[in-house]
Amino acid sequence: MRIATWNVNSLKARLSRVEEWLSYAKPDVLCMQETKLADTAFPHMAFEALGYEVAHHGDGRWNGVAICSRVGIDDVVNGFASGLDADRDTRLVTANCGGVSVTSVYVPNGRSLEDEHYQYKLAWLATLEEHLSAVTAPDRPVAVCGDFNVAPEGRDVWDESKFVGTTHTSEPERQALAKLEKWGLHDAFREHYPDDGLYTYWDYRAGDFHEHRGMRIDLLLLSAPLAGAVEWALVDRNARKGKLPSDHAPLFVDVALP
């Protein structure tokens, strides 16, 4: 099973690039973030034409997440599971895709360490763990995919000295991520490729992509039954090139399901 994630930064602006990518990468499951669409505006027919069913959770202007699957999609949960504090934004959607519990996440940015949004980000990551415990368990096949807006380690940013006192690299954020991993999730891409300089996001400004100034903030977190069956993983940098790219590249992993 090929499981992919991509922060598309507006599906309206990116639809043709996403269609192109699906037609050659052929993932079984694609998690998208920042669709910036209301549910009623989602272009379902474009995805159906490529063989995908879609669960989308969005409210329009910002955020918005989706799961596209060609191996079935059931038990859809929009936002956090019932009983937990409701999210104020549309930042996650969960579904069962061919026996795998898939969650597409768009973790809050945080903006700055002093901003209220940073506290929201930390609380959000804690609630995500409660959500996972409510809908599944780490001994089952679980894939939590998306834009985590956290670079797990120093090697995940282009220059650590540029990230002193900023979000995405602070210790509380990294601890929140480590706590998720302790729940039973593995950073699938990182476990196979230890090199630095492997990024998923490059700011549009200042030619950052061409200067290799990036960050690895998009992750595929897999439970042990999946992490142990990973064949390979890839960040498709080609999808960050050319006309009207997202500022994120898609990332996928191939898992040999039993």
Added chain:
DNA sequence: ATGGTCGAGTATCGA
């Protein structure tokens, strides 16, 4: 030279 670009929507905010 301490910015630089996108996408939302149409003035600015968010990333």
